[in-house]
Amino acid sequence: MSHIILPKKWNLPAKEITPEHVFNNRRHFLKLMGFTTAGIAGALFAPPAFAQSGLSRLAERLVAEKQNAALPYYKNLKRNPEYTIRRPMTDEPVALKYNNYYEFSPEKDDVWKHLDQFEPHPWQIEITGHIKHPGKYAIEDFIKQFSIEERTYRHRCVETWAMVVPWNGFEMMDLLKKVQPTSKAKFIKFTTFQNPEAAPGQKIYNTLPWPYTEGLTMDEAQNELAFMATGIYGHTLPKQHGAPIRLVLPWKYGFKSIKAIVKIEFTDKRPTTFWNTLIPKEYDFVANVNPDVPHPRWSQRREKMIGTGEVYATQKYNGYGDFVANLYA
Ligand code: MTE
Numbered sequence: 001m002s003h004i005i006l007p008k009k010w011n012l013p014a015k016e017i018t019p020e021h022v023f024n025n026r027r028h029f030l031k032l033m034g035f036t037t038a039g040i041a042g043a044l045f046a047p048p049a050f051a052q053s054g055l056s057r058l059a060e061r062l063v064a065e066k067q068n069a070a071l072p073y074y075k076n077l078k079r080n081p082e083y084t085i086r087r088p089m090t091d092e093p094v095a096l097k098y099n100n101y102y103e104f105s106p107e108k109d110d111v112w113k114h115l116d117q118f119e120p121h122p123w124q125i126e127i128t129g130h131i132k133h134p135g136k137y138a139i140e141d142f143i144k145q146f147s148i149e150e151r152t153y154r155h156r157c158v159e160t161w162a163m164v165v166p167w168n169g170f171e172m173m174d175l176l177k178k179v180q181p182t183s184k185a186k187f188i189k190f191t192t193f194q195n196p197e198a199a200p201g202q203k204i205y206n207t208l209p210w211p212y213t214e215g216l217t218m219d220e221a222q223n224e225l226a227f228m229a230t231g232i233y234g235h236t237l238p239k240q241h242g243a244p245i246r247l248v249l250p251w252k253y254g255f256k257s258i259k260a261i262v263k264i265e266f267t268d269k270r271p272t273t274f275w276n277t278l279i280p281k282e283y284d285f286v287a288n289v290n291p292d293v294p295h296p297r298w299s300q301r302r303e304k305m306i307g308t309g310e311v312y313a314t315q316k317y318n319g320y321g322d323f324v325a326n327l328y329a
Pocket of ligand 1: 212
């Protein structure tokens with residue numbers, strides 16, 4: 001595997017290369033995200049912020065209804081019984097109001113309030129690099145090529161919160177069959193939109209390495225769990241979950257599951273990725289869920305379900321070892 005080429009400025013202590021106001025801007029961002037002294041370790045044991053949001057159940061329902069009002073529902077969505085979970089499903093209004101989406105806000109219970117200027121339609125997606133059939137598509141034409149099914153997956157954030165949600169979309173392998181990667185393709189790089197006018201996080205924290213990018217090896221992309229989600233809870237994706245299309249990789253920490261994809265590029269070198277570029281010591285490229293490898297600032301032994309606050313022991317590969325352990329033997 002080739003080494004990651006980092007833009008030089010991210011290798012240097014921020015103060016050496018950045019004007020002070022810009023440095024403070026980045027430091028503020030990192031602090032909000034728990035990347036300074038206290039970290040989020042305390043949050044694992046304190047009552048979860050999401051359960052204490054101050055909104056009544058009625059207000060939560062109204063938020064969910066507002067967010068979902070414009071979303072088309074699928075009539076004959078087929079559930080794939082291979083991918084179901086014994087844990088209770090996370091309530092939709094809870095998942096809608098607890099998001100990681102730093103383009104909009106570094107505060108999880110705040111993302112849904114900052115989406116008004118963002119328009120995921122019309123949308124184009126480009127598939128490029130070492131493949132036989134590159135192309136640029138309107139998102140509707142792109143999705144039309146695949147048959148959509150529903151899968152319920154666990155989701156485990158690196159920050160120790162977890163949820164169980166029904167995604168809908170198609171297997172990444174279906175995309176690979178269509179575009180036909182050549183023998184030069186070793187990795188896939190995924191890129192999110194860049195539009196600071198519509199995404200306040202990109203505007204305020206403008207020294208971060210936007211646009212958000214992520215990557216996979218070709219072997220990982222061919223695994224049956226790797227999923228391109230076009231919807232959730234029986235309808236298309238709302239903005240906060242990554243409309244109009246995102247990645248879902250349930251055996252990896254959630255930051256690998258990049259939202260609002262505009263470009264999928266097949267490369268011969270390991271791509272640079274957002275978090276790995278920003279804080280390489282804390283976020284590696286592989287990022288498989290593993291209770292035995294603590295985050296440098298907190299334990300990964302346990303996870304807490306959003307909404308109910310139930311705590312479970314973290315499972316290696318987030319419980320998907322039967323599907324993926326062979327990839328890392
Ligand atoms: N994709 C983009 N473009 N920007 C982000 O900030 N956050 C990631 C991932 N995808 C993120 C992203 C993280 S850290 C997590 S845990 C999941 O999205 C959260 O997905 P959800 O908000 O739909 O639950």
